[in-house]
Amino acid sequence: MTHPHAxxxxxxxxxxGIAGILIAGxxxxxxxxxxxQPAVIGEITAGILLGPSLLxxxxxxxxxxxxxxxxxxxxxMVAQLxxxxxxxxxGWELDWTTMRRRKSSVAGVTAGSILAPMLLGVGVAALLYHAHSHVNGEKVPFSSFGLxxxxxxxxxxxxxxxxILKDNNLSRTKIGALALTSAAFGDVLAWCLLAGVVAVVTASGPSGFTDTLWMSAGYGAAMIVVVxxxxxxxxxxxxxxxxxxHLATLVAAGLLLSAYTTSRIGIHPIFGAFAFGLVMPRKPQAMLEERxxxxxxxxxxxxxxxxxxxTGLSVDVASLSPGAWGELGLILAAAVLGKLLxxxxxxxxxxxxxxxxxxxxVLMNTRGLTELIILGxxxxLGVLDRTLFTEMVLMALITTAMTGPLLPHLFPRARMDLVTGPAKASGRVRAPGPAGEQASDLAV
Known part of the structure; x- marks a missing residue:
């Protein structure tokens, strides 16, 4: 029993510690x-600097x-909340109406931007598996590692x-809209893929995976039909x-219960919170945004x-060996090439x-916080050891940071192909979705 004073x-x-975190971030x-650079770059860097890498x-x-x-x-616990x-x-900010426009181009970019880097990632996994096949004394199956x-x-x-698009006045261009809509659709697909991979990793044999799959399908049906x-x-x-x-309080309770349900099913709580955001109504928009x-x-x-x-407490850049830096170079090459192609x-x-x-x-190469969540x-789950985790976090940081400096060379403002008229640097440009800018501010 813990002593009260302790x-x-x-x-x-x-x-x-939280006070120091808020100040440093x-x-x-x-x-x-x-x-x-997006603020998330500074916040991720703060986490790394306060961890074993520097402090x-x-x-x-x-x-x-x-x-x-x-x-x-x-x-x-605070981080999880x-x-x-x-x-x-x-989940709430995804706008299905916007995602249904330009179906052919969006579908092509979305599919390519997921499949190409995924295949290259599996190839990299085959090369790195021997060095990272054991985590905490347990052998990781290659199927889980590669996926x-x-x-x-x-x-x-x-x-x-x-x-990033807003800061570079690209939100209202055809190219910006294509990238953002493809990323929105890709986010949904990526979370579904991740849920499947997590089910494979956590399932105890084929029967356990089948049980998780059926329970996940039942949960999804209940969210759509009932909730x-x-x-x-x-x-x-x-x-x-x-x-x-009291709407925010009730919604917070609902998303936590949804997160608890997915956790009990055998997939991560983040999927429950994401799914609850997807099924929330978008109207009346003004009241929902305010309350x-x-x-x-x-x-x-x-x-x-x-x-x-x-996350930064698990990142130890100082401990990386020359071989690990070589692995990081391979990971970076696959990540960037996969998105470009x-x-x-x-x-x-x-x-x-x-x-x-x-x-x-280049725009689709942006990873940021979403990548950190998946790596965490x-x-x-014990799929990644701390060395590979550090390499992947650095990859997320570098690929996100490189996007901003490249955009002015690729899209000079004088040659922008605007969708609805000139973008104003001082104006509020909303991303697709009912909470476009506000949700972006939270993440970056």
């Missing part, structure tokens, strides 16, 4: 924006003092991409009464930076020039 000391340490996010190398190991082992479960709130907003690396390579971070109409009816009733003060989305986003903005620090060639086949097609591939799941 428990209070742990809570105090956790509170101080805010400072580095500001610095990232100053160099025209832990100083005399006295300040990382261990700020985030001792006993405190990390408390930080992980922030992550679930984020995943809910990602996980393939799915990890195929990710495009929709919310981060939305912010969606009930939630829509409740929101309509609250709107008609002009109430909805539901903004409060949940603000809560997520406070808690999500903790996720970067928890997988997204660029279909875009070219639909009539875009080579420069514009390359630009679509892989680390928790």
């Amino acid at each position: 428990a209070e000391a742990l809570q105090a340490t956790a509170i101080a 805010s400072v580095l996010a500001h610095l990232a924006r100053r160099v025209r 832990g190398l100083l005399p006295g190991n300040p990382t261990q003092r700020l985030f001792p082992d006993d405190v990390r479960p408390l930080l992980s 922030g992550l679930l709130l984020f995943m809910f907003t990602v 996980y690396l393939g799915v990890s390579m195929s990710i495009t971070a929709f919310p981060v991409l939305a912010r 969606r109409p009930l939630v829509a009816r409740g929101v309509a009733r609250l709107s008609a009464r002009g109430s909805g003060v 539901m989305v903004r409060p949940l986003q603000h809560a997520g903005e406070l808690m999500l930076p903790v996720y970067f620090i928890v 997988g997204a660029g060639l279909p875009a070219r086949s639909f009539g875009l020039g080579w420069k514009e097609s390359t630009g679509v591939g 799941v892989g680390l928790d």
